[in-house]
Amino acid sequence: MISTHLLTKSFQDRRRGAILAVDGVSLEVRPGQIYGLLGANGAGKTTVMRLLATLIRPSGGSATVGGHDVVRDAAAVRSKVGFLAASTALYGRLTAREVITYFGELNGLGRAQLRARIDQLATDLDMHGFLDRRCEGLSTGMKQKTSIARTLVHDPAVMIFDEPTLGLDVTTARAIVQFVRNCRAMGKTVIYSTHMMHEVEKLCDRIGIIHGGRLLAEGTLQELRQRTGEDDMEEVFIRIIGQREAP
Amino acid sequence: MSLKSIAVVYRKELRDLLRDRRTLRSMVVFPLLMMPLMIVGLGKVTRVVDARARAEIPAIQIQGGEDSPGVLARLRSDNKLRIEPSTADWRQLIADKKIRAVVVIPAHFEADIRAGAESRISIFQYEGEIRSGIAAAELEGLFRRLSAETVQGRLAARRLPPSLIHPFEIRRENAASPEKVTGNRIGGLVPYLILIFCFVGAIYPAIDLSAGEKERGTMETLLCSPVGRTDIVLGKFLMVLTSSLAAVALACLSLAFSLRFGGIGKGAAELGLTHVDPAGVAGTLVLILPVAVFFSAAMFTLGLCARNHREALSYLQPLMFVIVLPAVIGMMPGIELNTRLALVPILNISLASREMLTGAWHWPELALIFASTTAYASAALAVAVRMFGRESVVFRV
CATH class of the missing domain: 3.40.190 (D-Maltodextrin-Binding Protein; domain 2)
Structure with missing residues (x-):
């Protein structure tokens, strides 16, 4: 379960002064549900994801992930979270097995447990053929599978995806989308940020539209369509952020 | 803080860096080859130039x-x-x-x-x-x-x-042992070389484990793990320190091996290195330990402040002058170790080393040097931990 209440994050920029990247975002994601956070570049999606993954601390408001407060109990939050983003890379000089082992050890898994877990993940993700090859020599698809295995090694209850398909080819992107669906099927709590309309349409149970750091609208795809009177997701999005930007 | 987590981070960094050619060059190849090459090369050049001139x-x-x-x-x-x-x-x-x-x-x-x-x-x-x-x-x-x-x-x-017109003869004769003569002649040079290796051994790991990790996008991946940031910093810092000390140790071993078995005695004799006091070298190495901690922590922190390899190099390369200058001052004749100079980092090591290599062990000053350098090293490490906790530093990409 993910729950945020008036979550706020501001940064101090030397040139631009104080920047409010996230402005009072309140949302809730339940187990077995995919919540899509839809927004343009710079809307505040990544900041929300980083706040939930406890990579950064909120300036105001509160958030709990997996029942733990993101400020008071950040380590416990991270032990329950799997975080996958376009920006989360792999160690090129390590093999896929070594990368997964490293993150398993960082999550406190014992050797026997880790061996069994890697074996299971390699079977599930069809990784046996490249498990002992260095990541720098893997194809994009293989790297993505390794990233997924790294994210899942400690079997987290909550999955945070920050634009995970950004820059990927269609086949690899489809595999990621399928993986996200599998997470829902496994009963995990999933939050998924993207700027791609078709992904939220295909994937998400609930959608939050974020713009300028503020959550402007939230609901199922059907509810958002009804609210705007538009059928096409792109039009829905434009209508909602347009309302905000209109004088 | 968890020792187990620190060990996990350290082991991974060790494996990763041992596969990095640049680190291997600065940590292993350079120290192993540089000392014998320098002794043979300088000796040979001196011999050739002199012979040609004559x-x-x-x-x-x-x-x-x-x-x-x-x-x-x-x-x-x-x-x-x-x-x-x-x-x-x-x-x-x-x-x-x-x-x-x-x-x-x-x-x-x-x-x-x-x-x-x-x-x-x-x-x-x-x-x-x-x-x-x-x-x-x-x-x-x-x-x-x-x-x-x-x-x-x-x-x-x-x-x-x-x-x-010659009522008597005047003769000057040496009363000091060959070790003392050598120590006096090269006392400033030994810590200078050790400091260089200490620096060179740490520079690439310090950059790779900080700015390099940010540049490659693995920093965010690592920070998603439940391990505390202090543990991550300590694991990484220990790796940088290992590399720095390994470079120093390999340089010393290479030098000792070359002098003993390498048939480069002639070159060594020309540079006055044949009678180096082992106790003096050991004393210098003990004093170098906190300096290596200081270098490793300081370089890691500076690397962390950079966005990428190139920027980190631009921060770290000028540091070489900060090391060279006090070490060179320490080689100048007439500058003696005292309580005040014992507090000046790097210069204090240079002066103390010269004394130790000539067989003079000024224990109060040596204790002060070790204590002050340890204090500087601790402060540098504390800064590294603090900087790693700052979002503006870790996410500055």
Whole structure:
């Protein structure tokens, strides 16, 4: 379960002064549900994801992930979270097995447990053929599978995806989308940020539209369509952020 | 803080860096090859330059002396000098290295000598130029011998013994052990070289584990794990420290091995390295330990502040001057270790090392150096931990 209440994050920029990247975002994601956070570049999606993954601390408001407060109990939050983003890379000089082992050890898994877990993940993700090859020599698809295995090694209850398909080819992107669906099927709590309309349409149970750091609208795809009177997701999005930007 | 987590991070960084060619170069290859190459190379260069300079018969000019045929004949009979015709632009010819030296013989030189009057021979040379120095030394030797013969002739004419002008002999002899002599000569150089290896060994891991990780996008991946940031910093810092100390250890081992088995004794002898006191070197290495901690923590912190490899290098390379300057000051004669200088980082190690290598162990100052350097190292490590906790630093990409 993910729950945020008036979550706020501001940064101090030397040139631009104080920047409010996230402005009072309140949302809730339940187990077995995919919540899509839809927004343009710079809307505040990544900041929300980083706040939930406890990579950064909120300036105001509160958030709990997996029942733990993101400020008071950040380590416990991270032990329950799997975080996958376009920006989360792999160690090129390590093999896929070594990368997964490293993150398993960082999550406190014992050797026997880790061996069994890697074996299971390699079977599930069809990784046996490249498990002992260095990541720098893997194809994009293989790297993505390794990233997924790294994210899942400690079997987290909550999955945070920050634009995970950004820059990927269609086949690899489809595999990621399928993986996200599998997470829902496994009963995990999933939050998924993207700027791609078709992904939220295909994937998400609930959608939050974020713009300028503020959550402007939230609901199922059907509810958002009804609210705007538009059928096409792109039009829905434009209508909602347009309302905000209109004088 | 969890030792287990620190060990996990450290093991991974060790495995990762041992597969990085740049780190291996700075941590293993450079220290292993540099010392023997330097000793052999410097010794060889010194030998070759000196031999070549001595093999050359220097060209000189004689200015004046037309009325002193005896002196001219003596100069011409010296087969270690090649006499060139006199020209008016002889000063320029020396500066252009066309001729090596010029001797100016005053008018009536031989007549004045015979009459017992004072006279002066001037030798002109290119100061600091080895071949010019050899030519000037040959000329000076010739005229000193002539002067001595003149004195002996005058004494003999007056039936006076040579002891009249040489009542006693003065001899300077060395009372210090070869270790002390070597220590005094190269005491500043040893910590200087060790400090360089300490720095070089740490530089690439410090960059790779901080700015490199940010640049490759693995920092965010790592921060998603439940391990505390202090544990991550300590694991990484220990890896940088390992690399720094490994470079120092390998350089020392390589030097010792080369001196013992490498057949480079001649080169070492030419550099005065044959009688290095092992206790002094051991003392220097003990003092280097907190310096390595300080370097590792400081370089890791600076690397962390950078966006990428290139920016990190631009921060770290100027640090070399910060190391070199105090180490060079420590090599200067006349600067002695005292309580105040014992607090100046790097310079204190340089001065203390010189003392230790000459067998002088000033325990209060040594304790102060170790304590102060440990304090600086702890402060640098605390800064590294603090910086790693700052979002503006870790996410500055």
